Amino acid sequence: MGNTTTVALVTGANKGIGLETARQLAAQGITVFLGSRDLAKGEAAAKTLTGDVRAIQLDVTEGASIAAAVATVEKEFGKLDILVNNAGLGTFDRPTTTEDLAHWRWTFETNLFGLVETTQAFLPLVKKSEAGRIVQLTSILGSLTLATTPGSPIYGASGFAAAYGASKAAVNMYTVHLARELEPLGIKVNAAHPGWVKTELGGEGAMLEVSEGAETSVYLATLPADGPTGGYFHKQDRLPW
């Protein structure tokens, strides 16, 4: 008999888009590991959700934390069907000319290296799924095409978040490479731009509520067998790289 439980892990899910993604996946009957670098915050967040939601300590910049989370999921289910690499950070207050290297490293440590390490560590469990799905939270600010197209929504915004935008552009490229390599196994890997969402990162001036901001992640996490892979999406629309 196959294991019929669908198991998801959402990183950085103690608040914001990650928490809402966990909520919406759990509402579909999916078992959700709610990743949080602070377990107490994760447990408090999990209590606000209904369904099978399990808080798990996971700091994507700590190898030991990632390994312990992999061991837990392996022991409890022996597979992972859905990995949502949602944890991310950034600040949008520094002109490119004065954005120092420490800030670049801080940004890349979580947004790119943490995402890659988490993905690689969970890949053996995703390969055990019959329909593996990996969702990479990126941003429209990672689009080189839109950053260089006059009139695009981010053309004027491309001068104060170089490290953040570069980290998300790198996530986009990683997504393309990973999707190509995993395609023969039926594992779908896509990049998600949630929109400009009211969270701690997005700020109060953002346009979307989290309920709408989680839509892209949930769509890509639950793609059918004939769904796309290696794409860059906002909701169900493709974005230009």
Ligand SMILES: NC(=O)c1ccc[n+]([C@@H]2O[C@H](COP(=O)([O-])OP(=O)(O)OC[C@H]3O[C@@H](n4cnc5c(N)ncnc54)[C@H](OP(=O)(O)O)[C@@H]3O)[C@@H](O)[C@H]2O)c1
């Ligand atoms: N909001 C937007 O408008 C927007 C737009 C485009 C893309 N995005 C992307 O969407 C994703 C979610 O963002 P959000 O707006 O929901 O941000 P948020 O409310 O600030 O939440 C970010 C989450 O990531 C976690 N996190 C940060 N560093 C981590 C680490 N090293 N290990 C594990 N978790 C870590 C945070 O944990 P703590 O609570 O412990 O800090 C928090 O749970 C990010 O990748 C972001 O870049 C957001």
